[in-house]
Amino acid sequence: MTERELDALVIGELNADLILTGDVTPAFGQVEKLVEDATLTIGSSAAIFACGAARLGLQVAFIGTCGDDEFGRYLLRQLTQRGIDCSGVVVNPLVKTGLTVHLSRGQDRAMLTYPGTIPLLRYADVDQRLFARARHIHLASYFLLDALMPDVPRLFHDAHTAGLTVSLDTNYDPKETWDSGVQEVLAEVDVFLPNETELCRITRRESVADALASLSGKVPLTVVKQGASGASAQHDERLYQAESIPVEVVDTTGAGDSFDAGFIYSYLAGWSLDRALRLACICGALSTQGRGGTGAQAILDQALVYLES
Numbered sequence: 001m002t003e004r005e006l007d008a009l010v011i012g013e014l015n016a017d018l019i020l021t022g023d024v025t026p027a028f029g030q031v032e033k034l035v036e037d038a039t040l041t042i043g044s045s046a047a048i049f050a051c052g053a054a055r056l057g058l059q060v061a062f063i064g065t066c067g068d069d070e071f072g073r074y075l076l077r078q079l080t081q082r083g084i085d086c087s088g089v090v091v092n093p094l095v096k097t098g099l100t101v102h103l104s105r106g107q108d109r110a111m112l113t114y115p116g117t118i119p120l121l122r123y124a125d126v127d128q129r130l131f132a133r134a135r136h137i138h139l140a141s142y143f144l145l146d147a148l149m150p151d152v153p154r155l156f157h158d159a160h161t162a163g164l165t166v167s168l169d170t171n172y173d174p175k176e177t178w179d180s181g182v183q184e185v186l187a188e189v190d191v192f193l194p195n196e197t198e199l200c201r202i203t204r205r206e207s208v209a210d211a212l213a214s215l216s217g218k219v220p221l222t223v224v225k226q227g228a229s230g231a232s233a234q235h236d237e238r239l240y241q242a243e244s245i246p247v248e249v250v251d252t253t254g255a256g257d258s259f260d261a262g263f264i265y266s267y268l269a270g271w272s273l274d275r276a277l278r279l280a281c282i283c284g285a286l287s288t289q290g291r292g293g294t295g296a297q298a299i300l301d302q303a304l305v306y307l308e309s
């Protein structure tokens with residue numbers, strides 16, 4: 001076995017997405033309404049990131065937990081079919097796999113989530129034997145990982161000691177405290193990948209500029225996702241900016257995760273920050289052209305066509 005044959009270990013939540021599409025507002029009182037389409041697909045920021053990274057050609061392994069049920073088996077099958085090593089997924093026989101129902105209406109959506117096994121992933125579930133075989137760890141949806149949260153600084157410290165770099169996409173905090181020890185975690189992060197809202201809430205600043213300035217000297221590289229406008233980054237007190245590309249949006253689910261995959265691909269390849277930001281924006285934008293997070297993720301050659309044009 002070659003050393004470090006895995007590019008990225010992805011740690012995070014695993015759940016399925018059921019996407020209902022239509023110009024429909026649900027109503028109680030036993031009102032039945034018809035939607036235009038229904039799609040079962042891979043959900044969760046971590047899994048969508050893992051699939052995006054694998055599409056770009058990275059060797060990926062997943063660390064997480066799911067239930068011993070049809071949704072869990074569906075997810076493991078889908079990840080494995082994409083070449084993702086799932087030997088680090090712990091199957092919990094007592095709790096069901098999580099599910100999110102999305103009601104998708106053009107660029108907007110409403111979500112209902114049953115977390116299932118997501119909050120139960122523990123430090124002890126993380127198979128650190130994988131660390132010796134990998135170059136990088138990406139942790140997604142920090143605020144959903146209740147049992148792992150207090151140990152994430154220790155986990156990232158272990159990763160650094162084992163010679164890995166670390167990236168973090170906290171995603172939204174459903175408790176909306178934007179705390180839960182995240183400051184301690186940021187001190188151990190090499191690449192922080194929030195969107196504008198998450199960045200401002202976590203740093204308790206009103207503007208992206210102030211928020212980035214507050215992280216200067218604390219987080220080596222912060223990359224902030226700004227939807228259709230593109231993205232910005234801060235590295236060594238220098239600011240970078242990239243525009244997204246115009247696309248016909250079908251569904252924005254997971255655009256941020258596909259963006260993250262593009263960025264981490266470039267980061268591991270040692271690209272310049274300008275080029276990395278542009279590739280990330282292209283990966284995010286292209287992913288919106290299909291239903292669900294993984295329906296239209298770019299392969300590298302496809303993304304490169306946009307990058308060179």
Ligand SMILES: Nc1ncnc2c1ncn2[C@@H]1O[C@H](COP(=O)(O)OP(=O)(O)OP(=O)(O)O)[C@@H](O)[C@H]1O
Nearest residue numbers: 195225226227228230244254255256257281284285
């Ligand atoms: N409507 C759009 N048009 C063009 N590009 C887009 C659009 N939406 C997203 N993108 C691209 O995808 C990237 C990430 O999207 P976004 O800013 O929505 O991240 P996010 O809020 O983390 O998303 P997620 O909901 O997946 O967590 C953007 O920086 C942009 O490059």
Ligand SMILES: [Mg+2]
Nearest residue numbers: 171195256257
């Ligand atoms: Mg996001």
